[in-house]
Amino acid sequence: MAETIRKDLEYENDPNLVHNAPTKVRVKKKIRTFKRYIPFFIMLAPGLLYLLINNYLPMFGLVIAFKDFNFVKGILGSEWVGFKNFEFLFKTQDAFIITRNTLLYNGFFIVLNTVSAVGVAILLNEIRKVFFVRLYQSIILIPFLISMVVVSYLVYAGLSVESGILNNTILPLLGLEPISWYMEPKYWPFILPIINLWKSIGFFTIIFFSAILGIDKEYYEAATLDGASKWQQIKKITIPLISPVIIMMTLLSIGRIFYSDFGLFYQVPLNSGMLYDTTNVIDTYVYRGLLQLGDIGMASAAGFYQSIVGFILVLIANLIVRKRSKDNALF
């Protein structure tokens, strides 16, 4: 099977054979080619169907963002209102703050997570005892599996004014005054990235670690023979060889840069009002604002806006990647 397909590919890519052939023959060839691919199409079908039903069909609901949605009239029957549902996102004084917070935090998360996870993955690769590799891997993965609500309580145990470890044990030891962490916005641009890193580093590390494991050991042997130091090996072999994975992961994260981890920004600061200047992001703003109104149109508008911006950013990022190295681009 694989053999015939490769031949087909060669055949199709051969301009002399395909494009100069008479039309009738070409159509015939096409049909035959298609027949050969049938088993593959069948294998593709469940995944494709899932994608259609789960990801493409709901897109129809995007029209709600442009409608004054009414249950009686239904989605198609409701009246069009143009961009009125989007107004609330931009008309407010907070529009700048929430956009800035969302972009800066998520941008910083991408850089911080990628750099740290690649570092940890390289370190893991240097450990020779399999038992310890497994052990460390599990330990750094555990936070990823903990729900954000639980994380918020862990953080609270550290930062609470009345019973927190920091205020009751650590700060007095250092001779410092207790701090009302949940009332002081200035500390949160540091607290949130730390928590995010602690929570998601395990996931990224495993992806990069498996990419490193896929590198042929012969490269390192050859490098060692040539007298390359560990640092040189990392710089010249490991990182270049896993860069496709790094680029792919980064592109995927950029697509979601306008969405933020709701748990991290809502649960972890305990929805404390005084912190909004540094913790309010688009998702939390929409949630708080619409909690009472419950307007489906406005909520869809916010989601639509987020995905459009994400989509455009992915296109731009991909374009930049493709300019530099065509093989690493997603599409």
Place this chain on the structure above:
Amino acid sequence: MKYFNRLKVLFLATLLLVTACTKNESTTNSSDQSEGSNNGKEETYELVMAFPVFGPVPKDMDKVEAAINKISKEKINATVDLEPISIGAYDQQYNLMLTSNEKLDLLMVSFRTVDGLISKGSLHELDDLLEKYGDGIKQVFEPEYLNAAKHNNKHFIIPNYNEMAESNGLLIPKKYVDDYGIDLSKVTEFKDLEYVFEQIKKNNSDIAPLVPAGVGFSILDHYRWYDSLGDSIGVLPNYDNDLQVVNLYETHEYEEHLNLLRKWYEAGYIMKDAATNQDSQIDLLKSGRGAALISGMKPGIAEDESIKFGMEMVATPLTEAYSTTRNVVGLNWGIPITSENPEKAMQFLDLMFSNEEIARLLHWGIEGEHYVEVSENVIDYPEGVDGSNSGYALNQNWMFGNQFGSGYVWNGTSPKLAQDYKEFNQTAHLSKALGFTFNAEPVRNEYTAVSNVIDQYKLSLETGSVDPDEVLPEFISKLKAAGIDTIIKEKQKQLDEWASHQ
């Protein structure tokens, strides 16, 4: 490959078309059926009734349902399919049922969602049905309260009959009152509380005398001197103010209360973590971290709360009882627009309010199995049964029609609780705007912005956690920038309009 691409597009297009069509078909079908059922021989109709449960779903729900159906089939030729949904998932679940046209005939809606449902047209108008089938309901309510549940002068919902008003007061375990020699007769208004807190702090410096009455609540959430008109964005001070809506956060009284709270916070009378508290008031009091709280009051509150807290509690009211729209429309029954037989739904609703047998089944379960009568009109668990192993320990009698419709009270509560409630409801002061509901739709952009600003400042200010001298002006100016004046103007307009119809 091109051939296949075309195939894909075709497939996608048909799929979209098919889904769009089926949706339309199902709606037309349903309306046909409801017309058909009116003429000709009547079949027994099965009503689907969705309501939230606050604990686990009782395992004998089906038995209770069967017993109810026996009565309802005979009386109105309809059976009911009870659909209990856990409270956490309730809003999502019923919204899904509504949007997907699932069969649903009776729906419990809370004050938070009712305006949205009505403005989106998801609920049936009930005036004619109430006129035709609702005599039992009308008998239970004082007319002013049933009228207060109207929206745009029409009935869309039937509230449950329980406490129709609320006063505010202090709730404190009896042991502290006795041990620390607190004379509660000295406490008649808000500022007198300082004396109570002082006594507690003097005797026990480890405890926070005042804690919030729940996670996410501020102290002032349960102490009001104004009609919040639904959301506290534009209020009526003293429940009257000649129907002139004002900005609560700019009033002198509000500032005074904040200053007092700040003073208490700095003196250590209010829990330090009050603004970010994550523990329920029950946990706080049980673990000895907090001593008292300010809470809403109703008849029998001390007994109710004693059971909840697991220790004897004392309640001291600080305000008189007032009734606002919010008190009347707490949890309500509505008939979704998708219901195929609203007549039967209304008849069942009426039966729930007026039929003692059905009320007993919904409130307490089956006699002998889930409860026994221990003395006249007082019931308790049968022998060997308690809250943990009873098949029907729902305890949500305040959600199914008339809270006292069963004629029973649970052992431990006052046997004359029903009379107390009736008296409480009949003697409560009525807010001048009782019955008014604000529709935020015309000012929704401002509304989202203002909601965010309030979320940002309210909790910190109203727990004394921040200095009002500094933060209150900032709060007010941000509210203005977010457009609170536009909302208040709109509210005033709607209120004037409402008043002209009264």
